[in-house]
Amino acid sequence: MRTLGSLLLALQVQGGGTPSAGSGDVITLIAETTPINQGVLAILVLFSVASWAIILQKTWSFRRSERDTTRFLDVFRRSSKFSEVQAVCPTLPATPLVGVFQAGYAEINAQFRAAAPGGNPASATAPAAPRPILKSLDGVDRALIRAATGEVSKLERRMTFLATTAGVTPFIGLFGTVVGIMIAFQRIGATGSTNLAIVAPGISEALISTAAGLFAAIPALIFYNHFTHRVKEFSATMDDFALEFLNIAERNFT
Amino acid sequence: MTDVTDVIVARQLRREPFSAMVTWSLAAHLAAVAALLFGPFHWGASEDDTPRTVMTISLAGAPGPRAGGMTPMGGRAIPEPVPAPPKPTPAPKPRARTAPTRRARQPPPQPQPAPEQEPQPGVTRTETGARGQGFGLTTGGAGGSGVQLDVSNFCCPEYIEQMVTFIQRNWQASQGVRGSTLMKFTITRAGSIQGVVVERPSGFVALDLAAERALLVTRLPELPPQFPNPTLTVHITFEYQR
Numbered sequence: 502m503r504t505l506g507s508l509l510l511a512l513q514v515q516g517g518g519t520p521s522a523g524s525g526d527v528i529t530l531i532a533e534t535t536p537i538n539q540g541v542l543a544i545l546v547l548f549s550v551a552s553w554a555i556i557l558q559k560t561w562s563f564r565r566s567e568r569d570t571t572r573f574l575d576v577f578r579r580s581s582k583f584s585e586v587q588a589v590c591p592t593l594p595a596t597p598l599v600g601v602f603q604a605g606y607a608e609i610n611a612q613f614r615a616a617a618p619g620g621n622p623a624s625a626t627a628p629a630a631p632r633p634i635l636k637s638l639d640g641v642d643r644a645l646i647r648a649a650t651g652e653v654s655k656l657e658r659r660m661t662f663l664a665t666t667a668g669v670t671p672f673i674g675l676f677g678t679v680v681g682i683m684i685a686f687q688r689i690g691a692t693g694s695t696n697l698a699i700v701a702p703g704i705s706e707a708l709i710s711t712a713a714g715l716f717a718a719i720p721a722l723i724f725y726n727h728f729t730h731r732v733k734e735f736s737a738t739m740d741d742f743a744l745e746f747l748n749i750a751e752r753n754f755t
Numbered sequence: 756m757t758d759v760t761d762v763i764v765a766r767q768l769r770r771e772p773f774s775a776m777v778t779w780s781l782a783a784h785l786a787a788v789a790a791l792l793f794g795p796f797h798w799g800a801s802e803d804d805t806p807r808t809v810m811t812i813s814l815a816g817a818p819g820p821r822a823g824g825m826t827p828m829g830g831r832a833i834p835e836p837v838p839a840p841p842k843p844t845p846a847p848k849p850r851a852r853t854a855p856t857r858r859a860r861q862p863p864p865q866p867q868p869a870p871e872q873e874p875q876p877g878v879t880r881t882e883t884g885a886r887g888q889g890f891g892l893t894t895g896g897a898g899g900s901g902v903q904l905d906v907s908n909f910c911c912p913e914y915i916e917q918m919v920t921f922i923q924r925n926w927q928a929s930q931g932v933r934g935s936t937l938m939k940f941t942i943t944r945a946g947s948i949q950g951v952v953v954e955r956p957s958g959f960v961a962l963d964l965a966a967e968r969a970l971l972v973t974r975l976p977e978l979p980p981q982f983p984n985p986t987l988t989v990h991i992t993f994e995y996q997r
Contacts, residue, residue, distance in 0.1 A: 517943070519963055538958045547844060549784065550777070550780050550781055550784055551777070551780075553775075553780035553783060553784070554773065554776040554777040554779070554780035555776070555780075556780075557776040558772065558776035559774050562771050594769060600762065600766040601764065603762045603766070604759045604762045604763060607758060607759045607761070611758065611759070618896045627912075629956050647759065647763060648759070648762065648763050648766070649768055651763045651766060652766065655766065655767055659773075669837075696910050696981075698910050698952070698983070699910075721819055746948070
């Protein structure tokens with residue numbers, strides 16, 4: 502709870518609406534706001550922490566994915582056998598292409614096993630005497646599509662939260678501000694003075710909520726758009742890879 | 756060998772280090788808080804050491820044109836009495852021109868000047884050129900001290916009125932020379948005047964000294980409790996008309 506309190510303070514400071522700054526003043530200011538405003542600020546801080554955690558995690562994992570994708574494509578284009586590529590796969594777990602490839606490879610193997618139940622199943626790419634023939638290339642295609650869909654949904658995981666944060670936190674902040682201003686006006690009415698010195702602090706306190714809401718929303722929106730674009734890029738790469746995979750399979754196994 | 760579904764499921768189950776990122780995010784927020792709380796940031800409060808409210812007051816002589824004073828509306832010398840009300844005279848004129856005999860037409864214009872005379876104070880007021888200050892605070896009124904305030908957030912105009920009256924009481928306004936001295940001083944919470952400085956001398960030592968003396972002699976009432984700051988800094992212009 503202590504950390505939460507200090508986070509609230511930070512948002513207040515970042516709100517910039519405090520007429521009198523200095524840490525002590527901020528602490529008293531936050532203590533003087535209404536419980537509703539404090540609750541609103543707490544919610545906004547939680548949103549901000551969570552969305553930044555997602556932003557960090559996505560940035561990190563997308564960077565790794567990109568790096569692994571380059572390496573994987575390099576290995577895939579240089580090797581002549583699927584089994585070689587399959588052996589490399591565990592070392593490059595971050596790229597979504599590995600999922601697509603493994604699904605296609607598993608499907609091809611399954612088809613070979615079904616065609617030759619007695620033979621050894623791992624000989625898909627082995628230079629065995631009879632050249633293995635794929636029963637259905639469409640089946641491989643479907644397996645690739647399934648895997649690609651799964652990979653995209655995995656890439657998009659938790660991004661909904663960013664969109665929610667971007668959409669909702671300004672409204673939460675606005676709610677806090679409206680409530681704060683209502684209370685401020687009630688106080689003004691009770692004091693009976695329209696003096697700016699009495700009116701201003703309450704409104705300033707109330708505006709902190711909006712500032713905190715925007716503080717949470719703006720990075721969430723920016724990174725949501727950025728990540729959406731990255732996911733699209735990955736998706737295009739996966740489609741491209743699936744077609745390449747199908748071409749190779751068709752060339753070798755039909 | 757595994758099935759396609761197994762491959763997909765295994766890929767989906769692969770965990771990403773999310774909790775670590777939550778920790779990082781939390782740490783970043785805390786760092787931001789600490790930087791803001793203890794860092795060298797001042798949010799619009801860089802003038803913390805100096806009192807925030809600064810007002811400029813222009814102070815003229817005692818009211819009335821003879822004493823070289825100013826109108827209650829502030830800032831402008833009281834004009835000489837308007838020589839003749841111009842409005843009532845044009846009204847009869849056209850009638851005089853159109854009417855061949857004056858005496859026959861005299862009675863009807865007479866009720867007209869009465870309503871015409873009512874706006875006369877308004878006419879003289881515009882001639883003084885006085886303008887309401889900002890939010891309409893003039894400390895003139897009955898006292899007629901001619902005070903201009905350049906401050907918009909001081910809580911208590913009554914206090915300024917009082918202050919001006921107190922200072923004016925100790926001020927020898929007619930020194931025989933025309934000039935204006937800008938003084939700066941600070942009122943403490945207890946009401947004593949400190950730090951009297953001539954900010955812009957008038958060019959005549961006598962005028963500056965008279966202004967300084969007026970401030971040094973004056974004892975003011977306590978600052979109003981609604982006023983939050985410990986001190987109040989005032990700039991005041993002493994205008995000597997003659």
